[in-house]
Amino acid sequence: GLNGEDNQSTLAKRNQSLTYDLFAPEIIANPYPLYKRIREEDPVHYEASLGYWILTRYQDVEAALRDERLSSDRRTLFIQQLGNLDVSLIQNFLQLTGNSMIEKDPPDHSRMRKLANQGFTTRALESWRSIIQKTTDTLLDQVQHQGYMDIVSDLSVPLPSLIIAKIFGVPESDRANLIKWATDTSSFWGAPSKNIEELARKADTSAAQFTAFINQLVAERRQKPGTDMISLLTMAYTEQNLDFAELPSLCILILNAGRSTTTDLIPNGVSALLNHPQQLQKLKDNPALISSAIEEIIRYDSSVSFVFRIAKENIEIGGQKIPAGSVIALGLAAANHDPAKFPLPDNFDIERSPNEHLGFGPGIHFCLGAVLARMELNICFSTLLKRFPNLQFDSTRPPVPRRSTLVFKGFDALPVRF
Ligand code: HEM
Structure with a gap:
């Protein structure tokens, strides 16, 4: 009233x-x-x-x-970031990331999302389980003998990129490039303004290279489709008789949206568990609590x-x-x-x-990778606690301050012993 x-x-x-x-x-x-x-x-x-x-x-x-009066088209923010610099500097970058569905409203978004879903079928997801388990085990094998590790550089940084590269079916020899292109295009967003020109140039060059790379993969997979995500998406676009020009944008979105989010969430979760020994013990005593524990980690200390x-x-x-x-x-x-x-x-x-x-942002833009992310986190935390039951903070090394921008919250390093 x-x-x-x-x-x-x-x-x-x-x-x-x-x-x-x-x-x-x-x-x-x-x-x-x-x-x-x-x-x-x-x-x-x-x-x-x-x-x-x-x-x-x-x-x-x-x-x-869920408010339709709010738009997800934030391209003006990218442009504002440039200050006095010319927009042509980020032409390739805008073409690539500005056309991805995370920037779109209905009806464009609805159409693109339906196609993107074809890359995340239940059958595909089940086939990723063993990729995730193997990748996690390989990373832990590498530190097992030394009795200590950095959760960030040894595990949470490499894990999501290795997994997505395998899911895309990207050859081993191209993985380093993939990570460079992903890093360059994502670090332009929310960049500090003093080196904005350099970041813009890097983002633009990497955007052009990534686009060419995906177009090449799409051409190959059209001839010889496999079970990888690029093949699934290419087939979805072929069935609808659609132009493939959107595919590089979708691929960079999947790559970038799934990387730093997961990289940050793993140490946030390890830290939450180690800071709450009773909760950690409860989880060790009853591993079936893992799914519920992961939801609480996302609520308690979201990476986004x-x-x-x-x-x-x-x-x-x-x-x-x-x-x-x-x-x-x-x-x-x-x-x-x-x-x-x-x-x-x-x-x-x-x-x-x-x-x-709200960690995965409900509404029409609800995280496309939520099921994959949950599976990754599930396997990562279960394996870590099973293999290293004595996991603890490494008190011999000085605590590393938290890193966060307004948007992303994580750790630059998290030394542990086991
Ligand atoms: C969207 C969080 C992992 C792919 C989103 C959004 C959030 C989010 C909050 C909504 C953005 C918005 O409304 O503007 C997270 C968190 C993750 C995670 C916290 C990890 C713990 C992943 C993974 C992938 C992924 C692993 C893919 C491999 C996407 C995509 C979108 C999205 C493609 C855009 C969906 C659309 O525009 O319709 N994510 N994400 N995410 N996420 Fe995730």
């Missing part, structure tokens, strides 16, 4: 001047107390220092993910903290008027710690149920 509206607009006025430093070192280390403060003080917050709106309540983030949308029209969220064209950061990690949804949200509870976290 009227009274409620009055309260809302008073709150809005009072909070207009509020500003938060999301990049302070102690916030990077642990952003959850700040998310709590923002959620309590100004849940739909305009952060003038960033020029973004920030949503921190579960209810608002969930609704925004925010996803971005652009308002297509003037909208109102939580009593705040958000003008058309505004950039809105949907706080997945903040929502996953909202006490209105999760009792004792800062507790790590591997048996939490229900656990409707």
Whole structure:
């Protein structure tokens, strides 16, 4: 009623001047107390220092993910990043990544997503299980004898790229290139502005090389289809009589969306488990809890903290008027710690149920790789705990500070002993 509206607009006025430093070192280390403060003080917050709106309540983030008035087309943000530099500098990059379905709204998105699903059939997924198990075992074999390892450089960095390269059916000799192209194209996003030109040039060159590489693979697989994902996608496009020009964009999306997300989530999970010895013990005593433990790891310390949308029209969220064209950061990690949804949200509870976290971003862009990611994490954590039951932090080496950008949260290194 009227009274409620009055309260809302008073709150809005009072909070207009509020500003938060999301990049302070102690916030990077642990952003959850700040998310709590923002959620309590100004849940739909305009952060003038960033020029973004920030949503921190579960209810608002969930609704925004399903809101058709919000667009996923963030190409203007790529271009803004360039500052004074000419757009032609990232022509190949824009062609490749700007045309991927993660940037699209319906109806384009719906059409592309249906085709992309053909690469993730149940049958394909089952065939990946042994690839994942073998790759995990090989990486652990390499450190077994030494009694210590870095979870990040020895396991979580190589694992997702090796797996996706095998799933794509990319020859061994091309794997290093694949990783270089993926790194170059993904590091342009959210790049620090001082070396933006160099990053843009690298991203563009790698985008051109990746496009040529995938086009070549597609041509080969059209002649001789296999059971790999590139063959499955090529067949799906052939059946629909579609132009293959979209395939490099889909492939770079699958590669990039599945890499750093998984790379970051593994150490986040290892750290959560080692910091909660009772929960870890419970999992060791009852390995069947692994699936539920993984959902809790994703809720408790997501690797993707925010996803971005652009308002297509003037909208109102939580009593705040958000003008058309505004950039809105949907706080997945903040929502996953909202006490209105999760009792004792800062507790790590591997048996939490229900656990409707937003880590994979529900709605039409719901993570295409969620089933694969869950399988990877499942095998990775089960194998790690089975082979190295004494897993513990390596106290002989100094703790490494957390790494995080506004969007991605992980570790640069996580030394452990076993
Ligand atoms: C989309 C998270 C692993 C492929 C998303 C989104 C999130 C997410 C939050 C939604 C983005 C948005 O709404 O703008 C994660 C996390 C992962 C993970 C936390 C690991 C723990 C993977 C893997 C793959 C993958 C392994 C593929 C191999 C994709 C794709 C999309 C997507 C293709 C875009 C879907 C679309 O636009 O319709 N992911 N992801 N992800 N993810 Fe994942």
